[in-house]
Amino acid sequence: MRFFTLGIAVATYRNSGTKGYSSKPSNGFYTKYKNKDKTTTEKKQRRTKIPWTEEQKSVLSAVAQGSSVFITGSAGTGKTELLMEVVKLLRKLHTRSKVFVTSSTGVSSFAIKGQTLHSFIGVYDTNNCSPENLLDMIMGKKRAISRWEKAGSLVIDEISMVDAKLFDGLEFVARKLKGVDETWGGIQLVVAGDFCQLPPVNQNSKYVSYAFEADCWNDSFDLQIELTKIFRQSDSQFIELLQAIRRGQTDHPDLVLLENYCSKTKCDPSAVHLFSLNKDVKRVNEERLKTLNKDVVVYRAVDSGDDHRKDHWKKQFEHGIAPDVVTICEGARVMLVKNLHTWKGLVNGATGTVVGFVEATGVADVCSDEWLPIVKFDLGKVLTIEPVEWHVRDGDEIVARRKQIPLILAWALSIHKCQGLTLDKAKISLSQAFGCGIVYTALSRVKCLDDLHLSGFQRSLIQADQRVSQFYRRLALQHNSRDLDNSCIESKDSSSNTTSHTEKPDMAGNICNFSLSVWVARHLKRS
Known part of the structure; x- marks a missing residue:
């Protein structure tokens, strides 16, 4: 995995900116519906600009630099909102036609205005499929081959439901079809999800392997980051309880x-x-x-x-x-x-x-x-x-x-x-x-x-896979090795727009958020 400094990423982003059917419902009120034009005020209404956290800025900055990123975090940390912004950036970098937005499930693929991962691959049954077999199946599908050859960036959401074998297989296919002897054939990869939520489903085997167990996992990313700011809940006791359940x-x-x-x-x-x-x-x-x-x-x-x-x-x-x-x-x-x-x-x-x-x-x-x-x-x-x-x-x-x-x-x-x-x-x-x-x-x-x-x-x-807990522990250790606490930093002078891209800015103060990886590491250390 190429080393990527989170501090530089933050600085860079700052600088870059059943009854019968009836013809009429019998017991309700109804009226004649008229199509009215939207008012001028409504037309002008725009979505409020999202105040991104420093963690989210670091992701956006890394993506803007062409880096491959894995985004994880608890439920309610804004992963989907961030991913939608990431897609906008990717389309500026690679053009729209070269960015493929996918998700492991149909529901989430609609949420991010993408397609299912299996639809992108062109193969729907990938259980226990070796990389070579996967490539053979794709080779018979001209449109699938065209997608891989054209791809400059690939986004995968809900990665928790993708197993290691498929992840390795996709990387193998990317290298072969792109004709580039580099991880993922040089495709910029953006992956998001929470391994503590729903795991992969393999109907042909009781054993579940997670994407992070893939041989190519660490080589696939320049930055792996856990979002810690939880927006859905505000009660600290409830947050702590949810994280304990998440941990098992x-x-x-x-x-x-x-x-x-x-x-x-x-x-x-x-x-x-x-x-x-x-x-x-x-x-x-x-x-x-x-x-x-x-x-x-x-x-x-x-x-x-x-x-x-x-x-x-x-x-x-x-x-x-x-x-x-x-x-x-x-x-x-x-x-x-x-x-x-x-x-x-x-x-x-x-x-x-x-x-x-x-x-x-x-x-x-x-x-x-x-x-x-x-x-x-x-x-x-x-x-x-x-x-x-x-x-x-x-x-x-x-x-x-x-x-x-x-x-x-x-x-x-x-x-x-x-x-x-x-x-x-x-x-x-x-x-x-x-x-x-x-x-x-x-x-x-x-x-x-x-x-x-x-x-x-x-x-x-309440069940949690120990392999998942160990993954988040390793993630915490990686962050600690970069002198980060809770995977979140603030620049000492956040108003400055002149921070060098090659110098690590001074760090001061930490957002008091919940990081499962740090929590796991501390809990295991005490035990």
Whole structure:
């Protein structure tokens, strides 16, 4: 791994800147919907500029210099927001057509406006596939070969669900198809994810290997950094408790708090119910919809795309969160599955209740009854939800579109599907939970303990893979060797714009944040 000084990176970034269907809902209010132009004020509204932390600036600086970077950190540390900014930088460096944005899951690939990793590869079954076999399979796919040959940068999100064999295989393929005897064939690599969350799934083997166990892992990156500033939660006790669960510590004294929350008899009816199994999610949503005893309105997705690659993009939509059919009625609890107005808080994960419908024109392709739902969101906003588009991409090219209303029923969700979301309130059933990281992934969705209702919690469900803990310990040791504390630094004179790129700036003061790698290292040292 080429040595990269974090202090220089910070300085550089500073300098560079089910009832019958009805034609009209019977028990709701409805009105004639008119398409109005956005007001001048709304048109001018822009997203507030994000105040990046020093850690995030160091990542952006490293990327701007052409370095390959691994970004990790707890849930709620802003990895996705940072990754979106990184993609903008990469497109300036390499041009849009040479930057390929991917993720290990369909849900997260839509969140970052990319494609699934397997879609980029052109091979969907990579279990126990050797690098040579992987290359052989790709060699029969002209478009896949073209993507590799053209790639100047590759982004991979949710790396925790990519195993070591696939990671090594991809690096091998990159070298061979780029024809450059250099790690990843000279491709600038940006990888993000939290190994303490959901692990890789290998249906053909009980053994799980993590991407960081790949032979090429350390040689793949100039900078590996853990983001420590947690934005989702602000309660230090809750943060400490979540980190103990993330670490797999079953004897933490604050775990008694979770056991107390299991005894809570009242649960906010607006809370999203999280389950480990999809069948439980489907059952609860269907039961709750039926109990409303209201006429339902059905929305069916309209797909279009390259017919020659229909199997390819159909799989993308199936594994994503863009629904094929949405069935709702007045009183239904729903969730946004796409960012609409970020400055108003109407983002992916925002929950609300359908309070009525409006008659609309131009939507008969999605809803034959030509009705659009009116949703009152829990944050107080009321909005008529119009159809939007999801795209399946092949690099920068849009190969398919899906038009649908961006809502799903939200009485219940699966823990896997909610990874990356922030929920205002959650009821979590853990009786069927299994595997490392799932308890942490579920609990870390909420902002505070008071918004949480638990059932089925047992300390034995808290599991963390020791290999993951050791990885974060090594990460801490690397940071300590660079005289960094908590992986975060501040320049002594943050207002200066004349810091040399070849001189390490003076360091003073540390942001008081939570670093799992440092915490693990200290905990293991004491024990």
